[in-house]
Amino acid sequence: MPTLLVVNSSPFHETSVSRHLSEEFVQNWKQANPNGRVITRDLTSSDLKTVDAAWVGASYTPKDARTAEQKQVLEVSDTLLGELRAADEYVFGVPMHNFGVPSVLKLWIDQVASRWRDVCVFGGRAEGSVGGEEGYIPGGYRRGL
Ligand SMILES: Cc1cc2nc3c(=O)[nH]c(=O)nc-3n(C[C@H](O)[C@H](O)[C@H](O)COP(=O)(O)O)c2cc1C
16 A cells, blocks of 8 residues: 655644645645545654764664663654655655754754664665664764755
C-alpha cells in the first residue's frame, strides 16, 4: 500500500496558503492512489524540542548500548523517523519565514537528519538508513545529509 507523509509547518490554518497547497496535493494523490495511506504531521502542534547535548549523546551512542534515559530522549525523533520510513512519498507545506523555513521545520530537520547519517552515495545513487534500520557509523558521517 503506498503511503504519503504530509508535513505542514504554517502557524496558520484555514487561511494558510501552504496548507491549502499541500491539501490539494493530498486530494490529487488520494485520487491516484485510492488504496493509499496518508500520515499527517503538523509541526505546529508537535512540541518539538531543540537538539541539546543529551540528544546528541544519545544519538551517537550505538542503538544497543543506549540507556533507558537515552532511549527516552530520542522518543520523538524515533516517531518522526518512523513516519519517514513508513512513507514512500512526501509533501511539505512550507511558508517562507524571514528568508528561511519556519523554525518548527528546522526543529524537525534536526530531529531526523543527523540520525539519517549512514546515507552514502554508491555509483551516484544515494542509499541510506531511512528505509531500514538505523546504523551506527563510528566516527560520524560517511556522507552527511
Ligand atoms: C513570520 C513571517 C515571516 C515571513 N517572512 C517572509 C520572507 O522572508 N519572505 C517572503 O517572501 N515572505 C515572508 N513571509 C510571508 C509568507 O511566506 C507568505 O505569506 C506565505 O504565503 C505564508 O504561508 P502560509 O499562509 O501557509 O502561512 C513571512 C510571513 C510570516 C508570518
